[in-house]
Amino acid sequence: MKESDKVITVLTRELGVISIYAKGAMRLKNKFHSSTGVFTYSEFVIFEGRGDRMYQLNEAVVKKVFYTLSESVENIALAMYMSELIYESVVPDEASNDILRLYLNCLHMLCEGKWSLLMTKAAFEMRLMSDIGFRPSIAGCKRCNEYEKDIFFFDAQEGYLVCPDCIKTYDTAYMASDPPVTLALRYFALADLEQMFTFKLKGYSLIQLSHICERYVLNHTKDSYKTLDFLKPLIEPLIEAEINSAKGN
């Protein structure tokens, strides 16, 4: 490999996450330069044969660059975290397309300012976990099937809800889920993607939702992410702003 070559990690529609070797792509004038940039959606023609999940780039067309991401450190940090999450998850080939759509839609919502960072993060976390095989069971209480209650408690380990009548004293790790939060979780885990992006939440409910979705990811993948460590301090002021706006109402 030469200094001007690069290897990129790509989430594909058909093959999950793969590596692509792009000859000369580090050079500004190279035909692959822009299509192989970070947070770029491109169409690639690739050849097999450079080893396990490593392909060679033959042709490339840029479909979309998320330019406005770079206007906000917070947004870049979230995009990096979403990428690391996908990279660390074992993306089943058959779910690749769903996950690619989720990722592109989340970047779009974020760049267009249609969703807050906290909303995008929570939705992405819960939907990704659902798509890779950890869809929580959140239609109703796991123990009595009741589906309408003033509050539920979410077990972020096992991925289900219990109602106040059924919760046991030893269920200490369960996280409170108010009705709007429960509804959001149902949207994220169960609704069609298009429908999911119509949902909005703010204030204390959004904070509660954030905690639940992040905990769910950490319980089901790994304990820590470098990109999440970077993102967390950037999120603190956003959480404070949500608390202040809730107080103001």
Ligand SMILES: [Zn+2]
């Ligand atoms: Zn119950």
